[in-house]
Amino acid sequence: MLRKSALFLASAALPFPVLAQDVQPEPAPETEQRAEPSDDDFHGNIYVTAAGVDRLDVIAGTSVITGIQLQRESSPQLGDILANVPGVSASSFTQGSSRPILRGFGGDRVRILNDGIGTLDASGASDDHAVATEGLITNRIEVLRGPAVLLYGSQAIGGAVNVITNRIPPAPLDEPFHLDIAAGADTATGLLEGGGSLDVRITPNIVFHVDGSYRNTDDFDIPGFAASDTLRADLLADAAEEEEEGEFEEAEELREAANIQDTVPNSYTETWTAGTGLAFFLGENNFGVSFDIYDTTYGVPGAPGAGHHHGEEEGEEEEGEEEGEELVSIGLRQYRADFRAEIDLGDGFFDSVRSRIGYSDYTHTEFEGDEVGTVFDITGVEGRVELVQSRQGGWGGSIGAQVSAIDFVAEGEEAYIPPNNVETLAVFTLQEIDLDRFELEAGARYEKAELEASTLGIERSFDTFSASLGGGAMLFDDFRVGLNASHTERAPTAAELFAEGPHIATQQFEVGDPTLDVESSWGMEAYLRGEVGEVKINASVYRNWFGDFIYLAATGEEEDELPVFQYLQQDADQWGAEAQVTFPIVEARDFSLLGDVRGSYTRIELEDDTNAPRIPPLSLYGAVEARWDHFDLRGEVEWYDSQSNLAPFETPTDSFAFVNASLAWHPFEGRDNLTVIAQVDNIFDTEGRRAASFTKDFVPLVGRNFRVTARASF
Numbered sequence: 001m002l003r004k005s006a007l008f009l010a011s012a013a014l015p016f017p018v019l020a021q022d023v024q025p026e027p028a029p030e031t032e033q034r035a036e037p038s039d040d041d042f043h044g045n046i047y048v049t050a051a052g053v054d055r056l057d058v059i060a061g062t063s064v065i066t067g068i069q070l071q072r073e074s075s076p077q078l079g080d081i082l083a084n085v086p087g088v089s090a091s092s093f094t095q096g097s098s099r100p101i102l103r104g105f106g107g108d109r110v111r112i113l114n115d116g117i118g119t120l121d122a123s124g125a126s127d128d129h130a131v132a133t134e135g136l137i138t139n140r141i142e143v144l145r146g147p148a149v150l151l152y153g154s155q156a157i158g159g160a161v162n163v164i165t166n167r168i169p170p171a172p173l174d175e176p177f178h179l180d181i182a183a184g185a186d187t188a189t190g191l192l193e194g195g196g197s198l199d200v201r202i203t204p205n206i207v208f209h210v211d212g213s214y215r216n217t218d219d220f221d222i223p224g225f226a227a228s229d230t231l232r233a234d235l236l237a238d239a240a241e242e243e244e245e246g247e248f249e250e251a252e253e254l255r256e257a258a259n260i261q262d263t264v265p266n267s268y269t270e271t272w273t274a275g276t277g278l279a280f281f282l283g284e285n286n287f288g289v290s291f292d293i294y295d296t297t298y299g300v301p302g303a304p305g306a307g308h309h310h311g312e313e314e315g316e317e318e319e320g321e322e323e324g325e326e327l328v329s330i331g332l333r334q335y336r337a338d339f340r341a342e343i344d345l346g347d348g349f350f351d352s353v354r355s356r357i358g359y360s361d362y363t364h365t366e367f368e369g370d371e372v373g374t375v376f377d378i379t380g381v382e383g384r385v386e387l388v389q390s391r392q393g394g395w396g397g398s399i400g401a402q403v404s405a406i407d408f409v410a411e412g413e414e415a416y417i418p419p420n421n422v423e424t425l426a427v428f429t430l431q432e433i434d435l436d437r438f439e440l441e442a443g444a445r446y447e448k449a450e451l452e453a454s455t456l457g458i459e460r461s462f463d464t465f466s467a468s469l470g471g472g473a474m475l476f477d478d479f480r481v482g483l484n485a486s487h488t489e490r491a492p493t494a495a496e497l498f499a500e501g502p503h504i505a506t507q508q509f510e511v512g513d514p515t516l517d518v519e520s521s522w523g524m525e526a527y528l529r530g531e532v533g534e535v536k537i538n539a540s541v542y543r544n545w546f547g548d549f550i551y552l553a554a555t556g557e558e559e560d561e562l563p564v565f566q567y568l569q570q571d572a573d574q575w576g577a578e579a580q581v582t583f584p585i586v587e588a589r590d591f592s593l594l595g596d597v598r599g600s601y602t603r604i605e606l607e608d609d610t611n612a613p614r615i616p617p618l619s620l621y622g623a624v625e626a627r628w629d630h631f632d633l634r635g636e637v638e639w640y641d642s643q644s645n646l647a648p649f650e651t652p653t654d655s656f657a658f659v660n661a662s663l664a665w666h667p668f669e670g671r672d673n674l675t676v677i678a679q680v681d682n683i684f685d686t687e688g689r690r691a692a693s694f695t696k697d698f699v700p701l702v703g704r705n706f707r708v709t710a711r712a713s714f
Contacts, residue, residue: 062148063088066140068632068664071677071711074184076215076269078112078131078141078161084638085143086538086598087578089616092690093127094699095189095220096269096298096330101692102143103542103576104602104615105158108493113152113162114338118404120360120380121334125417125495127694128505129364132294132334133163134273136182136195136213140164150443151386151400151430154466155490157521157544168288168340169199169207169279176201180713182213188705190218195273209277209290216270219263219299223685223703226260227304230651231697235305257304264699266299266327277338284344284352291337300328300366300505301699326369328505335361351390357383366414366504373504374412381405394434402426408494416501416510420453420494437474439482443467449491453498458514460497464489479530479537486523492516496550496567502560506694509559510552511566519569520547534587539579546572549606553613554649563649572612576602585624596623603645613647614692616640617655632664643691651697656688658701674712681705 063085065073073081079090079098089101102110108124112131121132142162144152152160166180181196195213202208225232235258243251275292339357364376386400406422426447433440444467452459466489472482499512527540549572557564578600586593598621604612618641625634642655662679682688685704689696 062145063143064140065143068666068675068677070135070138070141071182071675071709072634072662072664072679074135074182074709076135076217076271078133078135078163081135082141082143082161084598084621086580086621087145087576087600087602088143089600089619089692090690091127092693092699092701093695094264094298094301095217095267095702096271096296096300097123097128097130099123099127099131100143100161101616102145102158102161103578104574104604104612104692106614106692108155109490110158111149111153111156111160113160114336114358115165115167115340115356116162117338117356117358117384118152118380118382120336120358120378120382120406121362122364122376122378122408125493126503126506128300128330128503130296130298130330130332132332132336132362134195134213134271134294136193136215137165137167137180137197137211137273137275138163139166148430148441148443150445150466150468151398151428154426154445154447154464154488155493157488157490165211165275166197166199166209166277167211167275167290167292168277168338169209172204172281173199173201173207178714180711182709182711184707184709186705186707187221188702189220190216191707192216205281207279207281209279210275211292212272212274214272217268219265219267221263221703221705222261222700223682223687224261224700225258226264226301226698226700227258228651228653228689228697228700231304232258238305254305260304264301266301266329267699269296269298271296271298279340286340286342288340289338291335294334294336295332297329297331300330301695302328303507303695303698326371328373329367330505331365331367333363347390349390349392350387352388353385354388355383355385357381366412368504372412374410374414374416376417377409377411379407394436395432396434397429397431399429400427402428414502414504416503417495417499417512418453418455420451420498422449422451422494424449439472439474441468441470441472447491451491451494451497453494453514456498456514458498460492460514462491462518464491464518475530477531479528479532481528482526484523484525484527486521486525488521488523490519490550492519492550492567496552499567502562507562508565508694509562511564513567513569516550516567516569517548519550521545521549535581535583537579537581539577539581541577542575544574546574549604549612551606551612553647556649571607572604574602574604576600591626591628594625594627596625597621611645611647613650614694615643615645616690616692617643617645617653630665630667632662632666634662634664636660636662640688640690653689653691653696654687656686658686658688659683674710676710677708679707679709681707 075081076095077098079100082088082100083090087103091099091101091106099106100110112119119132122129123131145159149156149160178199183194185192193215197211200208235254239251239254273294277290279286279288337359341355343353345352359381362378366373382404384400384402386398388398389396404424409419410417424447426445428445430443447464449462468486470484472480474480496516497512497514499510502509521544523544525540525542529538548569550569552565552567555564555566580598582596585595601618604615620639623634623636625632637659639657643653646652660681662677664675664677666675668674682704688701
């Protein structure tokens with residue numbers, strides 16, 4: 001049934017005859033090259049380009065990362081780019097794999113989009129899987145929260161992240177060509193990177209696009225030991241025990257593992273991308289297609305003193321131990337094709353119809369040394385059609401439908417997730433009513449998910465309904481307070497249901513539960529956003545009550561000499577707050593000094609009075625930025641509290657603070673521009689570990705790092 005629905009929706013998105021009109025569409029708003037110190041448009045003019053959202057005004061907690069901030073935060077993985085946004089942390093599994101954590105939620109609870117459609121990769125299934133996006137050819141990143149998130153998936157309880165590129169050109173060119181290029185290098189990771197994006201006007205109505213990028217990093221530098229104090233003490237104690245038993249070689253290996261320092265072994269990355277696209281503009285209508293390749297290889301650091309064992313027979317034990325000592329790496333390649341159509345419907349109730357289709361052929365190979373361990377093959381298609389309503393007085397919105405079909409096959413000794421097929425069909429709406437100084441926004445989504453693991457003979461079907469209602473009142477000028485209420489339902493994922501076996505990259509024995517039920521939640525969020533004079537404020541507090549919350553937790557048991565992690569389910573409560581304030585300190589004719597203060601906190605407690613695992617602690621951020629002529633000088637302090645609110649068998653993390661500084665030079669004004677940034681991150685070479693990371697005990701964050709980046713646009 002769902003496959004037929006998918007075919008119907010895909011066919012509906014194909015171009016159909018339209019009348020060419022003389023009126024050309026207005027170009028998308030030019031991004032300000034010199035934004036406020038954070039470039040995080042919590043406030044001011046927010047141009048949100050996610051389909052179905054860009055015409056609406058109330059989007060609680062939306063953050064837009066672009067311009068200098070996007071360049072300053074450049075990183076191989078999306079999670080690390082966004083880690084300083086209020087309410088956002090990162091999984092930081094390793095340099096080659098880091099996913100955003102929004103309000104303590106990761107995995108499939110955070111929907112990651114490429115130009116408004118899902119990434120169609122495997123990054124949500126496990127933290128060792130890279131996110132198939134590339135920052136070097138990204139124009140902007142939008143972090144969406146509130147009712148608008150229901151446009152993209154009921155599972156996106158934490159929010160959605162939309163990565164915007166020009167791969168399908170968004171508007172006609174008013175110049176023969178437009179070129180964007182980026183390059184960078186650093187000292188702590190051995191980074192060398194470069195990328196470019198070129199749009200060419202073939203005719204006034206046809207634009208051709210091509211882009212490419214390359215990035216290479218070495219094993220990255222750290223301050224001190226790779227192992228945390230707790231893990232290092234355990235390794236040294238084990239070494240002493242082995243020595244007492246006469247196992248001198250094993251004792252020496254454990255001591256060597258405990259004393260790994262200065263760099264994280266096997267943490268290198270190498271990534272390249274290539275893409276091309278073509279867009280046709282006919283009056284208010286446009287159509288476009290694109291094709292791209294994302295290819296990355298990265299090392300997976302192993303837990304010091306741990307080996308990979310495969311349940312070998314007694315006579316094979318020695319061979320298994322040797323195999324377990326091999327370094328683990330991941331090779332990932334995704335071929336992707338996308339289609340976009342936007343059709344003007346005239347002056348009726350509906351203004352336009354917008355459609356997007358994405359297709360992905362994705363392969364993820366886990367290597368043990370030079371030998372292939374496990375291969376994950378995923379083919380997926382996702383399509384969506386939205387009818388955008390004409391603005392009727394103060395009423396606007398959109399309705400639509402979305403389908404997806406994902407086929408997953410894993411082969412190898414450690415294929416811990418069986419072959420499975422997941423199909424979803426959803427209908428949704430987002431509506432906004434603007435009553436001058438008061439606005440009301442409502443969203444609703446019905447979604448049907450069918451999951452089948454044929455080798456297990458298991459089929460599960462879930463019907464979920466989610467809804468959200470938000471209101472905002474303009475107190476004065478551009479300062480608004482608001483309240484959102486939501487009910488969400490999320491179907492379990494294939495990994496949560498069907499996992500069973502050793503996972504080489506995470507060094508865990510993962511166990512799913514095919515009887516898991518739908519996860520549901522009720523939530524409330526109060527926020528204030530806007531300007532008081534020259535001070536810009538965004539702050540929110542929220543509370544969520546979960547029924548049958550699904551989480552992956554250590555059990556304290558071992559299987560195949562690996563710690564067992566099992567997907568469990570029980571009720572939970574979450575509460576938290578986040579805020580950002582930017583303000584002028586000094587304002588003169590040719591000089592300004594600006595301040596930027598941010599903070600985030602969240603907590604999730606389970607019904608049995610234990611804590612949910614891997615939750616980020618309290619974080620605070622402060623920055624001062626001086627601007628004069630063509631220079632911006634910025635100093636930052638990032639502080640992260642210790643995390644002692646731990647799940648059973650979870651290890652704590654200590655508090656730490658990073659001090660960073662950067663100098664940006666932008667010699668030109670106007671459309672043609674060049675920005676060169678020289679920066680040093682973690683000036684005092686401080687050890688830091690993210691509480692949300694599975695690898696926090698043996699993969700600390702990067703040490704002192706000198707970096708130079710350049711971006712140019714012509």
